[in-house]
Amino acid sequence: MTKRIMRERSLRTSAMAGAIACSVGCGPAEDGTASASGATGVTGVTGVTQGNTQGSMTGVTGVTGESTGTDSDSGVPTSSGGVATDDPTAGVTSNDSSSPKLDLAMADFGAPPTGDGCTKVDFLFVLDNSISMGDEQQNLANSFPGFISTIQSQVQAQDYHIMVIDTDDQDKWGEKWDKCHEKCMTDDPGDGCLTVYFPDIICGMEPPPPEPCDQSLGAGRNKGAGGPPVECPVDGGLRYMTQDQADLPGAFDCVANMGATGNSNERPAEALLTALGPQTQAGGCHPGFLRDDAVLVVTMISDEQENGSPGTPQSWYDDLLALKGGNETAIVMLSLNGDAETMGQECIPTAKMVEFVGYFGDRGIIDSICAPDYSPFFQEAVGVIDYACDEFVPPG
Known part of the structure; x- marks a missing residue:
């Protein structure tokens, strides 16, 4: 069994910060709002050109390299660049254990295992x-x-x-019943609950008492x-x-x-x-x-x-x-x-x-839910x- 993992699409632990090319997204945000900003310049797999991530993403290029901007949510420096290299240690690295262990190059698991193994x-x-x-x-x-x-x-x-x-x-069942009960106030109690999301609840039903762990x-x-x-x-x-x-x-x-x-x-x-x-x-x-x-x-x-x-x-x-x-x-x-973020445009x-x-x-991978x-x-x-x-x- 090989232990050398040549993952051309990861590790994405920091590259995900701008390396996913989105032409079609997951759909509208939960609040239904739209945004005018967008994503441009996505040409690479690893290596991130990133400024403030709260706006649009621009200029994702190259293999590794580093320049610095700021993530507006966390204050963590972000990395970018467009200088190709074969050095597997190039990219964003840190000897400070308090910082994320980010590596924009391919992970090399070529060294033999040193642990006892897990069962x-x-x-x-x-x-x-x-x-x-x-x-x-x-x-x-x-x-x-x-x-x-x-x-x-x-x-x-x-x-x-x-x-x-x-x-x-x-407790989702209790929430469903509350919504249905409001609808049933004006409907025939014998009819089904005529709501978009809860068509399977019958008017007049009392919800069973939820198990404590179901609402924990x-x-x-x-x-x-x-x-x-x-x-x-x-x-x-x-x-x-x-x-x-x-x-x-x-x-x-x-x-x-x-x-x-x-x-x-x-x-x-x-x-x-x-x-x-x-x-x-x-x-x-x-x-x-x-x-x-x-x-x-x-x-x-x-x-x-x-x-x-x-x-x-x-x-x-x-x-x-x-x-x-x-x-x-x-x-x-x-x-x-x-x-x-919205409508697949950003x-x-x-x-x-x-x-x-x-x-x-190297034990972290992140990818697109889309x-x-x-x-x-x-x-x-x-x-x-x-x-x-x-x-x-x-x-x-």
Whole structure:
């Protein structure tokens, strides 16, 4: 099995800040507004020409190189340039551990593994459930069977925990019923609830009392979209799946298609840290999900800026690292994020998420959520996971 990953489209940990060429985006923003600015000059794969990312993106060229602007959201210097080089260390690098480990060249995993290797992997999918995310949820579900099949055939670890969480703490069934009840005040109580988003709710129905974990941030999901919610066939009454799950692709499809009725103020970073902190402890919603002797693979999927979580990308990284005992070899960070603000006319990177993923260095990959198929992204991620598994140094 080769350990040299020549990833021509990544690592994207900083290159994503301007390197995605958008001619067709994900669709309108949730507020329905439009913008006149646009993306121009995208000619390369890695190497970023970037000024202030709040406006339009211009002049993405070259392979590596560096000039500096400022990211208006995070204040982190951005890099750009158009000087081609074969030096794999060229680009933006830093010996300061407090800065993102950004590398605009191809990652070289040619050195032999130095760790003990892993036998377990914990997969956490942090999935935006706001109104614009229906297609993306289905895209993830469609890509999962090929992803997990490749993991099973290429990665030495065969003991898995697999969990999906959303990005808010609201009880969706209760919200649906409230909307339906308002409509039913003027409709025949025997008719269906005549609303655009909730056609499956019947007038006069009382919602069942929600389970506490169904309205807890960071809780693993065991239900799909619907009113009432669909009970997903997750074995053992758990809120995460294992390698022994019956019909693993089918169960994953059910929990990943969670519906798009969540709060538009997404909190993916807070949900991530809550899921791996209090929720995985005794008394939490999914105790035992996070294991000290497993590699953690996080996939964060959202088409909006991260604006709701407290803290900064640096503090999110520090807190996540602490949850894995300070072991940098124990985490792989994958991210699919929005790159089109409105009507497919503007490429704007999600600056905070780009910075966050950047701290993971060669173990971080970021790509466009607007891609029509996530399979290439996940197939590429397998190589990173495989190498991370080989490099893993278990605690103790």
